[in-house]
Amino acid sequence: MDDPRLFNGCEVTSLAMMLNFNDINITKQQLADAITTVPLEDETGLKGNPHEGFVGSVSGETPGLGVYHDPIAQLATDYVDSNRVKDITGKGFSNVIEALSEGQPVWVIVTSTFSPVTNMQTWETAAGPIDITYDMHSVVLTGFDKDNVYLNNPYGEKNQTVNRADFIAAWKQMGSQAIYIKKTK
Numbered sequence: 001m002d003d004p005r006l007f008n009g010c011e012v013t014s015l016a017m018m019l020n021f022n023d024i025n026i027t028k029q030q031l032a033d034a035i036t037t038v039p040l041e042d043e044t045g046l047k048g049n050p051h052e053g054f055v056g057s058v059s060g061e062t063p064g065l066g067v068y069h070d071p072i073a074q075l076a077t078d079y080v081d082s083n084r085v086k087d088i089t090g091k092g093f094s095n096v097i098e099a100l101s102e103g104q105p106v107w108v109i110v111t112s113t114f115s116p117v118t119n120m121q122t123w124e125t126a127a128g129p130i131d132i133t134y135d136m137h138s139v140v141l142t143g144f145d146k147d148n149v150y151l152n153n154p155y156g157e158k159n160q161t162v163n164r165a166d167f168i169a170a171w172k173q174m175g176s177q178a179i180y181i182k183k184t185k
Helices: 010-021 028-034 069-076 093-101 164-173
Strands: 085-087 106-111 121-125 128-132 136-144 148-152 160-163 178-181
Touching: 010 028, 010 069, 010 106, 010 136, 010 178, 069 085, 069 106, 069 178, 093 106, 093 136, 093 178, 106 164, 148 164, 160 164
Parallel strands: none
Antiparallel strands: 085 178, 106 136, 106 178, 121 128, 136 148, 148 160
């Protein structure tokens, strides 16, 4: 990731990539400053909910986890019309393929290994239990073929090749989270 480094900033970095693709001039730092945040743990011992905001510190100055699709989709609507932001979370991977086929990159949550992990945890949050892993990661899908997906990784690799079956399994493990921005006509 470009300086300044956001230790936990893959989600906002991936969103910045997707917005820039759509001719929205924005930086990951601007998005990091704008994202809703929630504490890693509250005064009662309940954990933060990544469906409500970025949990902990984006910069890594203090511990942090990350953020799920809901706050990212909401943040995207600060920069593009809300009817263009398509949150296809929970839908099949065929919806991701359809967006990619239309030339739209897709923001996703997956694992950092791009395959399922065995270290999932259940956190107690104010909204109830939620499954997380510290191995969560966000990337932007840019293409596919029958065996692979291609992605831009905030860790610096463009059009990285990843085994499609492993990727889909990890994506499903993380709740099939996906967002894209519909092209303007």
